[in-house]
Amino acid sequence: MLSEHAAELARLSVDVILARGPAAVAAAKAVTRTIPVVAVDLESDPVAAGFVRGLAQPGGNITGVFLDLPELSGKQLQLLKETVPRFSRVAVLGDPVLNAPQFRATEVAARALAIQLQSVEVRAQKDFNDALETAKKGQARAVLLLSSPLVFNSRARIAALAVEKRIAAVSMFVEFAEAGGLMAYGPSLRESFRRCGAYAGKILQGAKPGELPIERPERFNLVINLKTAKALGIIIPQTLLLRADQVIE
Amino acid sequence: MRRIGLAVVLAVSFALTPLAAEAQQAAKPLRIGMLGATPIPPALFEAFKQGLGQFGYTEG
Numbered sequence: 546m547l548s549e550h551a552a553e554l555a556r557l558s559v560d561v562i563l564a565r566g567p568a569a570v571a572a573a574k575a576v577t578r579t580i581p582v583v584a585v586d587l588e589s590d591p592v593a594a595g596f597v598r599g600l601a602q603p604g605g606n607i608t609g610v611f612l613d614l615p616e617l618s619g620k621q622l623q624l625l626k627e628t629v630p631r632f633s634r635v636a637v638l639g640d641p642v643l644n645a646p647q648f649r650a651t652e653v654a655a656r657a658l659a660i661q662l663q664s665v666e667v668r669a670q671k672d673f674n675d676a677l678e679t680a681k682k683g684q685a686r687a688v689l690l691l692s693s694p695l696v697f698n699s700r701a702r703i704a705a706l707a708v709e710k711r712i713a714a715v716s717m718f719v720e721f722a723e724a725g726g727l728m729a730y731g732p733s734l735r736e737s738f739r740r741c742g743a744y745a746g747k748i749l750q751g752a753k754p755g756e757l758p759i760e761r762p763e764r765f766n767l768v769i770n771l772k773t774a775k776a777l778g779i780i781i782p783q784t785l786l787l788r789a790d791q792v793i794e
Numbered sequence: 795m796r797r798i799g800l801a802v803v804l805a806v807s808f809a810l811t812p813l814a815a816e817a818q819q820a821a822k823p824l825r826i827g828m829l830g831a832t833p834i835p836p837a838l839f840e841a842f843k844q845g846l847g848q849f850g851y852t853e854g
């Protein structure tokens with residue numbers, strides 16, 4: 546479906562394509578090497594994925610906002626460390642194929658923080674119960690949910706299961722904490738899209754996408770669900786509450 | 795935004811300014827193709843247009 550849409554945009558020879566998410570960026574890349582593509586993709590490593598040659602000089606027709614994956618995982622693990630007593634082991638839940646770059650990035654971040662990491666595969670909504678049970682058996686007191694449409698769509702179910710199994714959970718999606726998850730920490734999507742608009746503006750004025758450096762989101766939102774913390778018997782440090790953009794009582 | 799066949803396209807134009815060079819650009823219709831697995835959430839579409847607005851482009 547995305548590839549058909551991309552082909553249609555190429556046929557129309559639009560001036561710029563805004564591609565949202567890894568699949569859209571890949572679809573745009575497949576149909577054109579000339580139409581500038583502004584990407585907003587918080588799940589790929591743009592160099593490893595072959596979207597750009599380098600971060601400072603993308604070199605082709607693709608540029609945009611990409612997340613620094615190890616940086617985000619590192620910050621999420623740090624938050625768990627500040628929140629969960631005696632935190633030494635984390636279970637990371639994700640799709641082995643879709644989330645491969647994030648699994649690698651999280652391993653790097655966990656090593657730096659001397660946290661043991663247990664990778665647990667989830668491919669469908671029905672897998673979350675077993676995945677959290679596996680995490681619990683592995684003595685993980687916390688889980689980090691790698692981002693995917695599956696996690697986003699299953700957020701309420703995951704949040705409920707985590708409370709049931711008494712596991713602290715963090716996700717990139719603000720909506721996860723709103724749906725009863727303990728914490729969310731991730732980039733501000735509004736800021737990322739505003740910057741994509743600025744990229745498109747620069748390109749319409751004649752800038753070459755290959756010469757516009759990849760940007761990283763700079764604004765991150767922290768959301769803490771105190772109701773869930775209470776249910777888990779976790780006391781959130783005051784310093785963390787002060788840093789939160791939103792606290793759900 | 796409007797749909798052309800399968801594609802979703804945002805038409806933008808350069809806001810008129812007193813500068814001749816920029817005024818000339820206003821005559822050229824510009825189109826931005828929107829590509830994503832799901833429809834773009836309205837708040838994020840607004841944010842995107844805000845960014846475009848910083849460079850003088852407005853919808854329509």
